Amino acid sequence: MKVECITPKNTSLLIQARQKVNPDEGKTQEEFAAEAEKYAIAGDRKAFVMLGNSGVIGYILVLAIGAVPEAIPDGKHFSSYAHISKIGVDQAFRRKGVGKILLVHAEAWAKARSMKGIWLDYLPETEGLAEFYSNAEYRKILDFEDAKKGKVKLRRIAAKGFKTE
Numbered sequence: 001m002k003v004e005c006i007t008p009k010n011t012s013l014l015i016q017a018r019q020k021v022n023p024d025e026g027k028t029q030e031e032f033a034a035e036a037e038k039y040a041i042a043g044d045r046k047a048f049v050m051l052g053n054s055g056v057i058g059y060i061l062v063l064a065i066g067a068v069p070e071a072i073p074d075g076k077h078f079s080s081y082a083h084i085s086k087i088g089v090d091q092a093f094r095r096k097g098v099g100k101i102l103l104v105h106a107e108a109w110a111k112a113r114s115m116k117g118i119w120l121d122y123l124p125e126t127e128g129l130a131e132f133y134s135n136a137e138y139r140k141i142l143d144f145e146d147a148k149k150g151k152v153k154l155r156r157i158a159a160k161g162f163k164t165e
């Protein structure tokens with residue numbers, strides 16, 4: 001296994017990973033391509049992809065400028081935190097440490113930018129996410145009801161501050 005950082009030369013890896021892991025996200029090939037291009041070029045975000053023997057098996061997207069949801073009462077606190085917008089590992093390769101390795105890469109990127117930690121939000125009902133982040137020492141900040149496209153879903157915000165040496 002090998003982690004690749006997405007650059008303008010290998011955006012196809014991220015497109016493949018997104019299509020493979022999140023085919024039901026409702027995005028077109030063009031939208032995945034535009035997303036990959038942005039992560040490859042923009043200085044305020046980074047994407048990492050895990051390559052296995054037979055191709056891509058997971059990815060993570062991290063940003064230095066996540067818009068903190070209004071639901072967080074002390075949202076300003078997180079303005080110096082990076083934000084993980086998405087993570088996904090191919091079903092066939094889960095529980096083998098792939099997600100953890102990708103998360104460590106995203107955290108290292110944020111630390112190198114002197115960010116104070118990482119916050120993220122996710123649907124706690126999504127398989128594995130709550131346990132995965134809790135295992136990686138992300139603590140729940142709050143749950144809130146998020147109304148999108150007429151559906152109300154419970155979202156969880158969690159965060160981890162980096163230890164200072």
Ligand SMILES: CC(C)(COP(=O)(O)OP(=O)(O)OC[C@H]1O[C@@H](n2cnc3c(N)ncnc32)[C@H](O)[C@@H]1OP(=O)(O)O)[C@@H](O)C(=O)NCCC(=O)NCCS
Pocket residue numbers: 022085086087088089090093094095096097098099100101122126127128129131132133135
């Ligand atoms: C969450 C996810 C990224 C975890 O990836 P992964 O490669 O399987 O995770 P890891 O193997 O690195 O797991 C590390 C630890 O997290 C915990 N963990 C991960 N998945 C878990 C699960 N399904 N149940 C319980 N604990 C879990 C465990 O403690 C695990 O360590 P262990 O296997 O030694 O017990 C993966 O399950 C996934 O892609 N889920 C779908 C996410 C999704 O829908 N993303 C799109 C929107 S953001």
